Amino acid sequence: xxxxxxxxxxxxxxxxxxxxxxxxxxxxxxxxxxxxxxxxxxxxxxxxxxxxxxxxxxxxxxxxxxxxxxxxxxxxxxxxxxxxxxxxxxxxxxxxxxxxxxxxxxxxxxxxxxxxxxxxxxxxxxxxxxxxxxxxxxxxxxxxxxxxxxxxxxxxxxxxxxxxxxxxxxxxxxxxxxxxxxxxxxxxxxxxxxxxxxxxxxxxxxxxxxxxxxxxxxxxxxxxxxxxxxxxxxxxxxxxxxxxxxxxxxxxxxxxxxxxxxxxxxxxxxxxxxxxxxxxxxxxxxxxxxxxxxxxxxxxxxxxxxxxxxxxxxxxxxxxxxxxxxxxxxxxxxxxxxxxxxxxxxxxxxxxxxxxxxxxxxxxxxxxxxxxxx
Amino acid sequence: xxxxxxxxxxxxxxxxxxxxxxxxxxxxxxxxxxxxxxxxxxxxxxxxxxxxxxxxxxxxxxxxxxxxxxxxxxxxxxxxxxxxxxxxxxxxxxxxxxxxxxxxxxxxxxxxxxxxxxxxxxxxxxxxxxxxxxxxxxxxxxxxxxxxxxxxxxxxxxxxxxxxxxxxxxxxxxxxxxxxxxxxxxxxxxxxxxxxxxxxxxxxxxxxxxxxxxxxxxxxxxxxxxxxxxxxxxxxxxxxxxxxxxxxxxxxxxxxxxxxxxxxxxxxxxxxxxxxxxxxxxxxxxxxxxxxxxxxxxxxxxxxxxxxxxxxxxxxxxxxxxxxxx
Amino acid sequence: xxxxxxxxxxxxxxxxxxxxxxxxxxxxxxxxxxxxxxxxxxxxxxxxxxxxxxxxxxxxxxxxxxxxxxxxxxxxxxxxxxxxxxxxxxxxxxxxxxxxxxxxxxxxxxxxxxxxxxxxxxxxxxxxxxxxxxxxxxxxxxxxxxxxxxxxxxxxx
Numbered sequence: 001x002x003x004x005x006x007x008x009x010x011x012x013x014x015x016x017x018x019x020x021x022x023x024x025x026x027x028x029x030x031x032x033x034x035x036x037x038x039x040x041x042x043x044x045x046x047x048x049x050x051x052x053x054x055x056x057x058x059x060x061x062x063x064x065x066x067x068x069x070x071x072x073x074x075x076x077x078x079x080x081x082x083x084x085x086x087x088x089x090x091x092x093x094x095x096x097x098x099x100x101x102x103x104x105x106x107x108x109x110x111x112x113x114x115x116x117x118x119x120x121x122x123x124x125x126x127x128x129x130x131x132x133x134x135x136x137x138x139x140x141x142x143x144x145x146x147x148x149x150x151x152x153x154x155x156x157x158x159x160x161x162x163x164x165x166x167x168x169x170x171x172x173x174x175x176x177x178x179x180x181x182x183x184x185x186x187x188x189x190x191x192x193x194x195x196x197x198x199x200x201x202x203x204x205x206x207x208x209x210x211x212x213x214x215x216x217x218x219x220x221x222x223x224x225x226x227x228x229x230x231x232x233x234x235x236x237x238x239x240x241x242x243x244x245x246x247x248x249x250x251x252x253x254x255x256x257x258x259x260x261x262x263x264x265x266x267x268x269x270x271x272x273x274x275x276x277x278x279x280x281x282x283x284x285x286x287x288x289x290x291x292x293x294x295x296x297x298x299x300x301x302x303x304x305x306x307x308x309x310x311x312x313x314x315x316x317x318x319x320x321x322x323x324x325x326x327x328x329x330x331x332x333x334x335x336x337x338x339x340x341x342x343x344x345x346x347x348x349x350x351x352x353x354x355x356x357x358x359x360x361x362x363x364x365x366x367x368x369x370x371x372x373x374x
Numbered sequence: 375x376x377x378x379x380x381x382x383x384x385x386x387x388x389x390x391x392x393x394x395x396x397x398x399x400x401x402x403x404x405x406x407x408x409x410x411x412x413x414x415x416x417x418x419x420x421x422x423x424x425x426x427x428x429x430x431x432x433x434x435x436x437x438x439x440x441x442x443x444x445x446x447x448x449x450x451x452x453x454x455x456x457x458x459x460x461x462x463x464x465x466x467x468x469x470x471x472x473x474x475x476x477x478x479x480x481x482x483x484x485x486x487x488x489x490x491x492x493x494x495x496x497x498x499x500x501x502x503x504x505x506x507x508x509x510x511x512x513x514x515x516x517x518x519x520x521x522x523x524x525x526x527x528x529x530x531x532x533x534x535x536x537x538x539x540x541x542x543x544x545x546x547x548x549x550x551x552x553x554x555x556x557x558x559x560x561x562x563x564x565x566x567x568x569x570x571x572x573x574x575x576x577x578x579x580x581x582x583x584x585x586x587x588x589x590x591x592x593x594x595x596x597x598x599x600x601x602x603x604x605x606x607x608x609x610x611x612x613x614x615x616x617x618x619x620x621x622x623x624x625x626x627x628x629x630x631x632x633x634x635x636x637x638x639x640x641x642x643x644x645x646x647x648x649x650x651x652x653x654x655x656x657x658x659x660x661x662x663x664x665x666x667x668x669x670x671x672x673x674x675x676x677x678x679x680x681x682x683x684x685x686x687x688x689x690x691x692x693x694x695x696x697x698x699x700x
Numbered sequence: 701x702x703x704x705x706x707x708x709x710x711x712x713x714x715x716x717x718x719x720x721x722x723x724x725x726x727x728x729x730x731x732x733x734x735x736x737x738x739x740x741x742x743x744x745x746x747x748x749x750x751x752x753x754x755x756x757x758x759x760x761x762x763x764x765x766x767x768x769x770x771x772x773x774x775x776x777x778x779x780x781x782x783x784x785x786x787x788x789x790x791x792x793x794x795x796x797x798x799x800x801x802x803x804x805x806x807x808x809x810x811x812x813x814x815x816x817x818x819x820x821x822x823x824x825x826x827x828x829x830x831x832x833x834x835x836x837x838x839x840x841x842x843x844x845x846x847x848x849x850x851x852x853x854x855x856x857x
Contacts, residue, residue: 016512023594038516038671048829055814056838060845091727129582129668135416201583201667218754221803234776240726304855308729308757308772308781319729321759321770325855329847332839336757336772344806355516356670359592373829 012036016355020049025362026123027369029343033350033358040358043350045343050373058333063089064298066333068159073335074371076119077314079112079148079158086161087242088309088320093163093302096293101165102244103285107178108148108160109243110274110281114185115144116314117267117274120366124264125196127363128205133196140188147177163300164293175282182275192268206260210349210361213258220348221341224316225266226365230258236312248277260364267366299328315339315366335374339367389481393470401614402432407653408614408660415664442603450600451508458505459601459608465494465501466612469619474548476632476644487548488540491623492533495578498616499525502587505609506597517596520671521587524577527678528584532574534686535567538693539627552631559635561628566689568628570682572655575620577674579613582663586671621655622648629655704780707751707773708732711744730772732782738794741771741786745800748773748784755797756781758807760815762790762841763852767817769794787852793820814839 016033019025028049034042054073058066070085071078083105090097122137145155151170152160160166196202212222214230227234233252237245253269255262302324310319316338323332342365350358406421406429413420421428446455472487474480484490499522506518540546542563543554554560561568577584588596598609625631629651632644639647669677711734712720719735736744745755753773761768771784788794796819797804808819809828816837819825827834841849 014512048827048831051829053838056844059839060847125667129585130666131412132416132664135418139417195665196667199667201669204673205667205670218752219802221754221756221801223756232776239776239778239780304857306728306855308783310729310781317756317774319757319772321757321772323761323855325848325850327847331848331850331855332759332761334757334759340806341803344803348802354671356586356592356668 013041018358020046025369026367028373029362029367029369031346031358031362033355035355038354038356040350040353040355043347043358045346047343047369048373050370052370052374054374055333055335058330060329062299062328063302063330064163064300066330067161068157071157071159072370073337073374074313074315074318074339074368075156076368077112077116078156079152079160080109080116080311080313081318082158082161083109083243084309084311084313084318085320086163087311088307088322089163089300089302091309092307092322092324093300095164095296095300097164098290098293100169100286100289101291101293103281104151104166104170104291105161106244106248107170107278107281107285108151108166110278111144111148111178111181112158113314114271114274115141115148117271118144120267120314121192121196121264124363124366125202127359128202130196130199130202133192136188136191136195140185143177143181143184147174147181150174150177162292162296164296165291167292169291175285178278178282182278185271185275189268189272197264197268203261205360206264206364208257209260209357210353210364211257211259212345212349216345216348217258220345222316222345223338223341224312224314225263225270226258226316226342226345228252229255229262229266231256234317236310236317240310242309242311244281245277248280250274250276260360263364263366301326301328310336313338315368315371316342337371337374339369339371343367343372385481389471393467393481397467397470397615397618398611400618401611402436403429404614404617404656405432405435405610407656411657411660412664415661436607439607440604444605445600445602447510447600449510451510454504454508455600456605458501458508459605459612461501461504462498462612463608463615465497466615466619468494469623472548473619473622474552474626474631475648477549479645480549483547483549485545485547488536488546488551488623488627491619492529492536495616495619496525496529498612502597505601506587509597509600511600513593513595514597514599517587517593517599520593521580521597523671524580524584524587524674527675528574528577528682531570531678531682531686532578534683534690535564535570535574536627538564538567538686538690541690541693541697548626548631552626552633555630556633557637559628559630564628564689564693566685567693568624570686570689571624571628572658574678574682575624576659576662577678579616579620579659581613581617581659583666583668584674585663585668586674617656617659618652621652621659624655625651702777702780703752703775704731704777704782707748707753707775707782710747710751714743714747715740726779730781730783731779734782734784736784736786738786738788738792741784742795742797742800744784745771745797749800751775753782755801755803755807758804758811760811760817760839762815762839763855764841764849765851766790767792767815768852769811769817771797790817793818795820796822798823813837816840 013034013036016035018033019030020028030046032044033040054069070081074081118137118141122134125133149155151174152158212230214232217227217230231254233254235252250273253266255266304326306323308319308321310317318338319336321334322330325331410420421431424430424434469491471481472484472490502521503518506514539560543551580587598606632648634640720732722732753775756774757772759770766787767790769786774781811817813827813830
């Protein structure tokens with residue numbers, strides 16, 4: 001564990017421009033690092049390379065037209081963003097959803113959460129120099145993409161949810177594939193633990209690295225697995241249950257130290273919890289009852305006022321803040337994204353660490369830059 | 375003329391030509407092997423399109439590299455920058471001169487063979503430093519600095535491990551060392567030294583999990599970030615040739631060289647024994663690379679200074695005491 | 701009594717009658733809304749900070765007659781989000797909360813560049829997401845194509 005260093009003389013510090021085209025900044029993040037040797041004196045993330053103005057677009061589109069935008073912010077858990085937006089507008093406009101649709105959405109959302117965590121697992125170990133687990137994780141993720149591809153028609157930027165349901169019903173093959181996948185993933189976890197979790201080098205690279213203290217997490221508004229790794233059991237699915245999450249039996253995994261190893265363990269355990277949710281949903285899903293509430297107008301107008309709807313994406317607490325003036329267009333459409341706060345805490349955490357750890361910490365935080373840039 | 379044919383000079387020239395041809399072919403083969411091994415470890419199949427089993431893939435890649443423009447960054451050191459890739463390849467070639475492939479297949483069986491090979495391999499780090507420094511790139515410089523620190527740290531336990539073998543045979547001549555293992559390979563007599571040698575050799579060749587000088591997820595490509603075309607190709611070939619040399623040295627020092635196990639050679643020619651053992655060791659190094667994550671720089675240093683050096687010193691002292699008592 | 705109730709109590713004591721409105725049904729996603737004057741926002745934020753809340757989100761709203769900033773706070777308890785709302789004229793400078801919540805540094809940078817609301821004594825007034833030389837404010841209703849520019853009372857009756 002490198003100790004924080006005393007502020008060095010100014011002429012010893014040099015600047016390293018990490019990114020925006022760097023193999024490990026996962027997208028288009030640029031971090032200006034002031035270095036003393038290999039130690040980081042100051043880290044200044046430079047954002048906005050992926051800014052597309054989703055919030056402004058939201059003001060100029062109808063609610064339905066904005067749906068495809070949602071999955072293009074956090075492209076790794078696009079279906080979760082999709083789902084959240086549908087829920088927000090349903091809550092706003094008071095739309096009923098058939099029970100079967102709720103189950104379908106929950107299953108698909110949790111599958112998407114697993115796929116996001118799998119990708120994180122792969123890329124994180126790759127950041128640490130282990131290339132092989134990356135392809136193992138992609139092999140598993142490919143199965144999820146195939147399953148979701150069958151029902152949603154897309155592999156990454158989904159637009160599956162509708163206000164009042166989903167756009168297409170699922171069939172027996174989907175249920176069968178999902179069951180097979182859950183079994184397969186469970187059998188793969190032991191491989192992951194043998195290959196990565198028990199690896200002595202991996203443990204040395206992650207234990208006590210990038211520690212986020214609970215107070216630090218509160219100051220910066222960190223949420224999601226990163227917060228839970230500090231030992232705070234805060235998960236929107238439990239705190240403000242939406243959809244059917246109050247009816248499922250699942251736990252919130254937490255860590256104790258808030259270091260990279262805890263974040264790793266929390267995410268791996270979360271995949272297992274998602275599997276449990278999917279299994280329960282598969283068992284209870286009603287056979288009929290429709291998958292879409294067809295009475296919803298495509299130019300729906302929520303009543304005047306506002307709604308702030310929070311849900312748990314793969315990276316943490318995400319929220320849509322919609323203000324309606326009674327017209328088909330939102331007056332204001334703000335999206336609270338978890339990576340924004342999760343990345344901000346890096347400014348504090350990176351101080352005094354080494355370049356190699358900066359990469360490791362950045363990877364362990366799991367940020368998706370286009371989500372921050374919006 | 376006849377006297378020239380029999381002379382030491384002729385032997386050297388022929389040897390050099392063979393070495394040049396062999397080292398290149400061997401590197402091409404190793405790159406292919408690495409990709410195949412990596413592929414199969416990672417649930418892929420690796421190269422398969424060009425030639426049988428994709429064997430010609432690296433040749434195609436080589437042709438592509440030769441055809442590429444040699445870019446010299448504007449702020450790079452004009453003299454040192456183009457020389458660095460050549461510098462890195464030269465010491466590697468010299469190593470072949472003393473390798474004992476078979477009883478009579480040693481180009482120059484010097485009485486200081488072991489010393490020569492390690493003296494020249496220490497030269498590689500100078501070339502890497504030159505390459506990293508002359509690129510005038512912060513990633514390259516960081517990679518070069520790391521490389522120097524790493525090589526200095528790992529050369530010591532490496533040499534100490536080798537020294538315990540030399541102490542037993544009382545010779546620095548490769549053929550003598552191999553002959554001394556006629557009955558029992560030194561890996562059984564000196565298991566600690568063998569282990570230390572293999573770990574340090576992996577570090578010396580900058581292979582994962584000790585590949586911090588070129589750690590691609592941190593330093594982009596480390597010391598060779600700015601090199602393009604065949605200049606990069608030379609760094610690449612040197613890495614694989616280096617891998618062959620350290621494995622070949624390990625074979626000679628610890629695994630009985632051209633001899634079969636426990637004096638049984640099973641009628642198989644010495645060169646086959648030698649190459650087979652060397653390639654098995656290379657496979658192990660590749661296997662390790664595709665299994666382990668990378669160490670952090672300070673952990674790497676700690677491993678050497680706090681663990682490997684004391685251990686190898688202790689091993690050397692124990693060896694000396696035991697030899698004295700016998 | 702949870703952290704949220706304690707904060708609610710403190711804010712009630714601090715703010716004038718009728719400034720804090722409770723939403724027990726949690727319909728718009730908040731448990732209560734506190735209307736805070738510009739001069740009182742730092743004090744109110746300090747109350748939240750001491751009460752163990754974190755600043756979850758910060759949104760600027762642009763109306764024809766007024767500007768507004770909504771601070772969404774949350775404590776790590778079930779259904780405990782609440783919001784502070786500040787109304788102010790467009791050209792007035794708001795006190796920064798960056799001394800209280802570290803997350804406010806970036807959130808205020810974002811509000812400043814997108815809506816052009818200025819913060820008093822902000823430690824790092826650069827653009828966050830927009831290009832560093834951008835001098836426009838895209839989320840202002842005067843920028844680009846918009847559906848409507850409304851007065852505040854047209855939406856919040």
